[in-house]
C-alpha cells in the first residue's frame with residue numbers, strides 16, 4: 001500500500017521503437033493480461049506480423065491501429081512492488097508537438113528514445129526541449145535498437161557525447177541517465193543484457209523504480225486556490241463555512257496567519273478539515289477544506305496565501321506558450337484564460353519571439369503564430385492573476401487560453 | 417527536514433476529489449452515474465469526502481437495464497438512503513416501450529448497447545450538463561485516451577480524434593447549450609488501486625463481489641448466473657459453483673469467475689495474481705477489437 005507514484009512521459013520519433021518499449025515494460029513486468037495477449041496475437045496474425053507485435057498493445061484507437069501510428073496521448077499504468085507508474089505515451093512527430101506538451105505537463109520524468117543507427121537527430125532535440133520547457137527535471141535517454149549496431153560501445157558513447165553537448169543548454173533538466181537498450185529483444189529493459197558487458201549501469205526498469213524524484217511539488221510558498229465554498233446550512237452544521245481546494249504550494253497549519261487575495265484581508269486558519277477528521281497540516285497536492293477565524297467574503301478563484309510570502313499579483317503577464325489550434329494566434333486577440341481555479345479574459349499584447357524547436361534558435365519579427373509553435377508572448381488580463389513563475393511552481397505558474405467561440409483550449413502557457 | 421510525500425493511493429484520492437469539486441464548480445446540473453458497481457461506489461464515496469460536511473451536490477443517476485442482479489438494486493437503495501442523496505432511475509424498458517430502441521433477439525441478446533439511448537435521453541430530460549462516470553483508463557484501450565473532462569456534442573457523441581487537450585490540472589468544461597461532459601475522476605486508478613482503496617477505507621460493497629455458491633451456465637467461457645434473463649438452453653447444462661464477480665453489469669453479459677475469495681485481502685491477492693483483465697469477463701467487450709470505442713463514440717458510459 002505504501003507505494004510511490006511516478007509519472008513519466010515517453011517521446012520518440014515514428015519507428016524509434018516507443019510502442020515496442022512500452023509493450024516490453026508492461027510485458028516483462030507482467031502487466032499484460034492473457035486476454036489482452038490473445039487479442040494482440042490475433043491482431044498480429046491478421047496483420048501478417050512475424051512476431052508478436054508488442055506495439056499493438058499501446059495503440060488505442062482504430063485509426064491508429066489502421067495507420068500503425070500513435071496520434072493522441074494515451075495513458076498506461078503498471079506497478080512493481082516498489083512503485084506505481086503512469087505513462088503518458090505521446091507521439092513524436094512535429095505535428096504532434098501539442099500532444100507531447102500535454103503529456104509532459106503532468107510528468108516528472110521523460111524517456112527520450114534514440115535509434116542507435118540514427119543518433120541524435122532534430123526530433124531528439126525537440127523532445128528534450130519540450131521536456132525542459134515543461135520543467136521535467138529527470139530525463140532518461142534510451143539508446144534503442146542496440147542489436148542493430150552489434151551492441152557496440154563506441155556507437156553508444158558517441159550518441160551520449162552528442163546528446164550531452166546539446167543538453168548543456170537545457171537548464172531545467174537536472175539529471176540525465178543514459179541506457180543502451182533493445183526494446184525488441186529486451187536488453188537492459190527489465191533484465192540486464194549479457195550482450196553489453198561494457199555497460200555497468202542499471203536497467204531501465206530498475207532506474208525507474210529507484211530514481212529519486214525530489215519533490216516537484218513546491219513546499220515553500222503557501223498557495224491555496226479556492227475551488228468551492230462548502231456551506232452545508234444543515235441542522236448539524238448551521239454555520240459551517242469552509243473553503244475547499246487542493247494545496248498548490250507550501251504548508252498550511254491551524255493557527256497560521258494567512259492573507260486572502262484579492263481582498264487583502266488577513267486572518268488565521270482555524271482548522272483543516274477532511275471527511276476523516278481535522279488534520280494538523282496540509283501540503284501539496286492534498287485536497288482539503290480550510291476554515292478561517294474571520295467570516296470574510298471568499299469565492300472560487302480567490303487564493304489563500306501567507307502574508308510574508310505572497311505570489312505576484314499582476315495583470316501584465318509574460319509567458320512561454322505552445323499554440324494548439326489550427327487557427328493561428330492573433331495579436332490583439334482576446335481569449336479566456338484559465339489559471340488555477342480562476343477564469344479571466346486576456347488580450348495578446350505582443351509576440352516577443354518564437355523558437356525554432358529543432359535548432360533552439362529565436363525567431364523574431366514573425367507575426368504568424370500557428371499550430372504547434374512555441375514562443376513567448378505578453379498578455380494583459382481583465383483581472384489580476386495571483387501567480388508564481390512556472391519554474392518555481394507548476395500549478396500557480398501555468399494557464400490555458402481558450403477560444404471563447406469554440407471553447408477549445410488553444411494554448412498552454414508557462415509564466416516566466 | 418520533514419518530507420512531504422503522499423503515497424500513491426492518497427495522491428489518487430486527492431486528484432479525484434479535485435476533479436469532483438471542479439465538476440461541481442464548472443457545471444450547472446451535474447449527475448453522478450451510479451450503477452452499484454465498485455467503481456461508482458468508490459466515486460460516490462469520494463464525492464462524500466469532497467463536500468463534507470455538506471451533502472453531495474450531485475444527483476445520482478442509474479440506468480437500469482432491468483437485467484440487474486437483485487443484490488445490486490438492494491445495495492443501491494440502501495446506499496442512496498445512507499448518504500442522503502437523491503436518485504434518478506432511467507429504465508431501458510421505458511425506452512423499449514416507447515419504441516426508442518429495439519430489443520436484441522436470440523440467446524446472446526443484451527441490453528448493454530441499448531443503455532446508451534436511455535442514458536442520453538435521461539441526460540436530455542433532466543438537462544444534466546455533466547455526468548460523472550467511474551471509468552478508468554486501465555480498463556480498456558479506447559478508455560486509455562479519455563480525458564478527465566470528456567466533451568460530448570449535441571448528440572451525445574464522443575469524437576476521440578478531436579479531443580480537447582488537457583494539461584496540468586486545468587480542466588476545461590466550457591460548453592455550448594445542449595452539449596455535455598462526461599467526467600472521470602478515477603481516470604488514473606487501476607483495478608488494484610480501487611481494491612486497495614476499498615480496503616483502506618472499509619467501503620461496503622454488494623455481496624456479489626465476494627465468493628458464494630451460485631447456479632451458473634458456462635456460455636462461451638463466461639459463467640453466467642442462471643436467472644429469468646439467462647435461461648439454460650436445451651444443449652447446455654447448469655451447475656452450482658463457488659464464484660464471484662469482478663465487475664457488475666448486466667446478468668446477461670457479466671460472467672463470474674471461480675473463486676474462493678471471501679475477504680478483501682483474498683480479493684487483492686487474487687487481483688494481483690490475475691492473468692485476465694476484469695473486462696475479460698464481459699462478453700460485451702469481446703464482440704470486436706473496437707467494440708468499446710464504437711460504443712463510446714455513440715455516447716456509452
Ligand SMILES: Nc1nc2c(ncn2[C@@H]2O[C@H](COP(=O)(O)OP(=O)(O)O)[C@@H](O)[C@H]2O)c(=O)[nH]1
Nearest residue numbers: 013014015016017018019020055145182183184
Ligand atoms: N531490431 C530492433 N527493432 C526494433 C527495436 N525496437 C523496435 N524495433 C522495431 O522498430 C519498428 C518500429 O517500432 P515501434 O515500437 O512501432 O515504433 P514507434 O513508432 O516508435 O512506436 C518495429 O518494426 C519494431 O519491431 C529494437 O530494439 N531492435
